[in-house]
Amino acid sequence: MGNSSDDTYTLEQAKEEINILRRVEDDVVEAIENAENEEVLLYLIEEQELDKAHDGKRGLGNVRQAVLESRLASDRLKRLVSLRGDETPEDILVPEDVVRNAKVALEAGKPVVLYGPTGTGKTTFAKQLARETGIGYSLHTATPSWTPSDIIGGISPDYTGESLSYRTKLGCVSEGVQRARRFDVEYGVILDEITRADISKIFGPLYTAIENPHQTIFETDEGETIELDERVNIICTMNMSDRTVNELDNAITRRFAMIELDEYEEDKRRQLFKDWLDTHVSGQTDIDDAELLRLFERDYEGINHGNESTAQGSIMRFGPMHYRDVAVFVGVACREGGEYEYDQTDSIGQAFRTYIVPRLLNSAAFPQVERIAEHYRAMNDEFEEFDLSPAAELAERELEQERRQMGSYE
Template sequence: MSNSSGDKYSLSDVEEDIEVFLKYESNALDAIKHAESEDVIEFLVDSEVDTRHDGERGLGTIRRAILESSLPSDELKRRVSFRGDETPEDILVPESVLKNAKVALEAGKPVVLYGPTGTGKTTFAKQLVREECVGYTLNTATPSWTPSDIIGGISPDYTGDSLSYRTKLGCVSDAVQRAREFDVDYGVILDEITRADISKIFGPLYTAIENPHQTIFETDDGDTIELDERVKIICTMNMSDRTVNELDNAITRRFAMIELDEYSDENREQLFRSWLDEHVGGQVRFATSELLNLFEQDYQGINHGRERTSQGSIMRFGPMHYRDIAVFVGVACRDGGEYEHDHHEAVGQAYQTYIVPRLLNAAAFPQIERIAEHYRTLNDEFEMFDLTPAAELAERELEQERRQMGSYE
């Protein structure tokens, strides 16, 4: 196979032989490495050469070659890096939250997004890195995390005939290496960090933030890792059972703490409508507007209390939970679904499965009483839905709590 400009591939070369590049990975890789201009790589990307050889998503050989090339713009590299990423494009968080997060990242400050469960912290974190970076990794914390999961450490290697040890990059040091390899801004999301011991796992990272030129890790090849300004660190933190004041002062001094809580009424309604249109549509006998009204009344009652009573909010509870209701109802009520002929029951079963358990998980005794009362009231107000399962689940939990309290008396 030949091309018109010696060892360089022109746009006409790749257009003429695109079927070859789609069929053979080695030829596609050669064309990327010896492309004459960005147009050549853009045509290959438009033809989805990377998807053909690397799959729908992930950093394979072809995508890595495109990211390592100096020809593509950051925007073209984003298209390749985020291929298959289904993160919603519309950013619906309050404008001040978006501005503050972007300013902090642009100023070189790591960010912590905190707030109650269901406020879309992880989604917003991904939206942020899609705007600010060319690629990112998402890492969810666990109770077993150690500093090596952040910075790197020694890991056993069981390949071969004997046990050996080698260094293994942590999620932050891996992001540093990718930022260097691709010469781009690269994001690392540390999700739900309250699952881990924050003071323990972030110790070396705190040192690196204070001393950015200090080596924090060295690979088996002798490469040193220092914190790079091109690496954007974003953490998410569920604050349903603790406050910012209870955190280690070390993290609040070194990270920008950005609260994600309330959405505007308009943006919350946009979220609800989009989920109902996508997942429920015309599959149910009742209008989706009725389900939208239920979502809003439920959300308001939990977060702000009911107008006819003097009681305030039950707890802080985000709107993202209602997507699961829309998905459940859409699947349950479709032709051949488990609730195809019992649409009115599907909603109550969805609430019993997704919403009430999450409320009860964070509720104290007085809150459990109010949760049960709340769903009894909603059941009376929305006659087209049977919310009895949701109310009964809360009442069973309430009765259990009463028995336990009685056993201690």
């Protein structure tokens, strides 16, 4: 580059040297660090997308770090580089009161738990919430082996030298604090499906930190102390298909804002179904989209609200997001050269057998298994255009197995 590190880098220079900047990463970083104004950054990043050229489609490379550290970069530009490659849908479809309550809780400094039945879009909304309330976010999915060190940090073996040594390793919350500090931004940390882990065990130190936000919770090898930072938004998701809020440790309900994500407004749910069918099925198959949409709605209503004609209530709470997998399966199976190109109506029952029924049975007690089998027998009779017998038969087999197991205990 023609200018020294003490000179400001102008828009005219950037345009003149754009071919060099496309090839040389260090020159781009230097241009960002010495930019005369944000117009230079906008040209390099928004117009020329040099961060994608050097850092790749996603991830935090040297160019994006330079933007995040720039005093000239607006929050909008920082958000742009931080979320490069993020395919989270823009449209928020969860109920408005859920969105408002979650935002207020985060603004009030409370970590949030989004809880509800499987398939209600908790993870998607967690990402949307993190995007709307911060510059970027990280997503971490809990496992049964999680310990407090996965949240706060701990000691980790280092095998890079000639002999075994140990170094401190940041946990996901501590890492979020460090990033918020480094770039002086609001940052989201998403802890997904926390019911997979022992919540009381993994959150112990975090509970203490929430009660005493100025208390050091971790110290790095470099001597940097980590305390909870108001710029870090902690967002958790929790699948409540097999437990209730009353069964949770009181510690989490006292320290976190518990936001239920359950029922979608009917028009938004219908729009979801229609969008998936338009995207994955319409024009690619000979299947009647309107009838398949009716099947989705009838199945959802029967599971969640029961059958009015028989006065039977809900089988269980079951979210609409599962039906996207059905739409994708049908579109792939029935396209030209697909496995079900010449048996398209058969693909519907196979999709329900693959994606819907196993997820229902996974958390069903015996009375629910009976209802699921009964439900899909009735659905198969009602929708003559589609062969739903594979779904019904899977539920019947599970019911017979449950009956045999009950008989063996008697």
